[in-house]
Amino acid sequence: MDLGDGGYRMKAWILRSLRKGIVTTKFPAGKNEAVSPWSTIPVYRSGDRNPYCPSSAIKDGSVTHGSCISCGMCFPNFEPSMDVHTSQSGKVIRELGKSIKIYAIDSGSCGACNLEIMSLSSPQYDGTRLGITFTNTPRQADALMISGVLTEGMREALLRAYDSMAEPRAVFATGACAISGGILGKSVSTILNTDVIVPGCPPDPFVIIDSIQKLRGRQ
Amino acid sequence: MSQPARIFLDDGEGTTLSRFSETPVHGPVESNPAGNVESSIHPVGTKLTLFPYGPSTGGLVESVYFDILTYGEKIENVSYDHTFKNRSIRVTGLTPREGLLRLERLNGVHSASYSTLFCDAAERAAGLDIPEEVKLARVAMMELERISSHLFVASRLTGGASQNIAHMNILLIRENLLRIIAARFGHRYFFGTNKPGGLARSVDLDGIDSDIEKISEEYGEILNTLLDSRIFIDRLDRTAIIAGEESAGPAMRACGISVDGRQFHPYYKDLSFRCVTWGGGDSLSRFIVRSHEIAESARLIRQVTSKVLRIRESSEDFPPVNDSQAGGFMETPSGDASIILRFKENRISRFSLASPSQYNMRAFSRSMKGNTFADFLFGFESLGIWISEMGDIA
Incomplete structure (x- = not known):
């Protein structure tokens, strides 16, 4: 069979993927393989x-x-402590047990929390296996995942994002800056009730997964 | 051949620093193209539409606002406002150690580079000569960070071009790299590793060179397959072409300008690497430069481990520093950053910083005219711009 250029390229990708085997963690059912x-x-x-x-x-x-x-x-x-179960959720939304859509919003971060949130899409974590997906608009989101200190410029954007979400909804304060202001500013909790706190600077991806599971009552 | 602009850092009190210099001078500022907000919006003509984008959208990693002036598919002008997430970081009045904590969090993704830039300047201001092995450990940190940052840019470009298998493979090796960094340095983004006067924790580099070599080889395979893909190439080729003179880092080198801050920095004086350049100044050239720099960083890490494997934490206190100042520069993964640092009674009395994203954002804005909407993402992401480092810090 003539595969053509595109065919051989596809074959190379498939072979490379097969060589890797399964790389996705079993967490939270199993133990986390690594931690920062x-x-x-x-x-x-x-x-x-x-x-x-x-x-x-x-x-x-x-x-x-x-x-x-x-x-x-x-x-x-x-x-x-090497403990990845340190997040705290003030509420449980069981309706999100099978699927949760997250809108990540940067209210004034250094960028590290943003990248750790995005890490959930990498093959090692594969958030989709747990029904965790990211959405490009807060209108479709079940949860707002905030990273960074509260900056004046982002105050209105944060409130408008929250107001445009349907119930049931939840707010995550991701990382020390969002939770407490850290050493750089104010906490986002000064304008929004935060339901879940995800500690760390930045939080390890396993801590973020654990926090999402807690909100969904899957812990 | 084009030359980079002689960009000056001005501390606002008449002290300036020329590019790739460690010696601040008291004198007039010749030019300072960085740091200005491009806020003027072209008047909207009858056929033009103003498309607001941001400050928060799922398509962007950080919060930033763009006004895109367009007539249908083609972009006429892009202006931007990076101040939405401005944190107004203050380091003046702080001790060196407290100041370092802020610098680490200026751009957390390039924390090793910024913390080293700060520590190096503080140490020179204090007249402290740190051991060679500490300098080498810092080089290893910065090169690991460069690989991680370049892989992130590559993941954004492949994701944007719907090269999903390549995208996932790149995310996979970047995550592997972050885990290696965490195991060796105690933190995925090097927070708390540096300290003025040395390292805050002991570091073991034994065997890291072969781990990184594997990552570099694996990325090389992905790159070769990607460069075989006409679909991927077409998305990047001739998009967002910039003039290199007023840009920084890989973006500048992708315009054929063979200048890299590491060539001039004392930390790299006994290490060899190839200054990767490419012609064209477009998104594809920037992608290729970054891709080849990954292999060069792996080479540098190998050279570091041939000289030193275990570096002990520094137990001595940082000496008191009074009425002293120093300048400095460092080649971060996005380009060269410069600072002027002044101390009085062991506190930072004056601080100025110029970051590469200030230059590259302006270059991006200028490059967009004539491109299409679909090119926007590739132009922006290929420049490796970090909004966090564009905020004001003093």
């Missing part, structure tokens, strides 16, 4: 229980999840 250590919330190890913390996240040996900026300056008194 310092993006996880630190835990007390030894020595000073109140070491210097630039975002005042540490008090008496415990860490406020939404304030930690993953700088590692608390080391060696604290060390990464």
Whole structure:
């Protein structure tokens, strides 16, 4: 059979994909294969229980999840927990159990949270296997996933995006900047009720998946 | 051959820094093409339509607003406003360590480059000579970051061109790379790895060169198959052609200008790499330059690991620094960035920064005339513009 140029190219792609085998994680049913250590919330190890913390996240040996900026300056008194289940959801929307459409919005981020959210589309995470997809308009979205501090310029865009969403809807504050303002500004919770907080700077993709599952009551 | 514009950084108090220089001088500013918001909108004629795009849309990674003046399919003019997500980052009045935390988060995707730029200038202002192995570790960080950033741009271009299998393969190897970085440096984006005076945590590079070599080879295979695809080539070829003189980084080198900040930076003085250039100045040339730079970065990492494998964290405190200033530059994955840093009583008393995206955004805006709507994404993404680094910081 004459495959032509296009045919041989397609064959090369298919062979390459077959050679790879299955690369997608079994998480959340199985264990996460990797994690960005310092993006996880630190835990007390030894020595000073109140070491210097630039975002005042540490008090008496415990860490406020939404304030930690993953700088590692608390080391060696604290060390990464390697825990990817640190997100918190204030509500459960079971109707989104099979499918959730997310609109990601950057209210003033450094870009890292944006890329970690987008990572859910990469083959290792494959959000679609869990019914997680991204939409290009908030009108079709079930959830608003906000990254970055609240900037004056994005205030109206955020509120208009939220207002255009249908019920049931949820708001994710993704990363320390969105949750608490971190060290760079104000939290988005000053203008919107945030239903889910996804800690980390930026949160590891496994933490983001875990947070979505919590909102859907699938944990 | 064209030469890059002599772009100056002006700190607003009469101190300037020429391109690829570490020595700020007190004198007049000759030209400063960066940092201006292109906010003027051409008058709408009878056949022209103004198409607003942004500031938030699923098609863009970051928040930015465009006014696209068009008559049907063709674009007449693109003006932009990058200030929607401006965070107004303040570093003056902070200690070097506190300032570094802000620099790391100026552009989190290029955090290794910006943190190294800051630390290097702070160390020179303090008269601190750091060990060679720390400089090499920083080079490894920046080259890993370059590969990651270039792979991200390649993923945006292949995704935009509906080359879905290539797109997924590139996302796959980029994620593998991020996991390697996390395992070696403790963070997928190098946050908290650098510190003024050295490294904040110990780094083990043993075996990383072969891991990166595999990623580079794998990308090389993808690239070869992609360049065989007429459909992909047609989407990028002759779109968003820029004049290189007022651009930076791979965008400038894709105009045939053989200039790379690493050629002049002391960190790279004992390392060799090929300055990748291509002709044409279009989206395809920029894609090709980035693609070949991935292999060059892998080569640099191999050279680093032949010199040093384990680098210990620096335990010494950063020395007090008073009434001192330094300039600096660094070739980030999107092009060269420059800073002027001044200290008084161990605090940052003055800070100025010029980022490559300021130049490349202007180049993008100018390049769009005569292109079609479908070309917009390829023009923008191929330039590797990061809106976060265009915000004001002082």
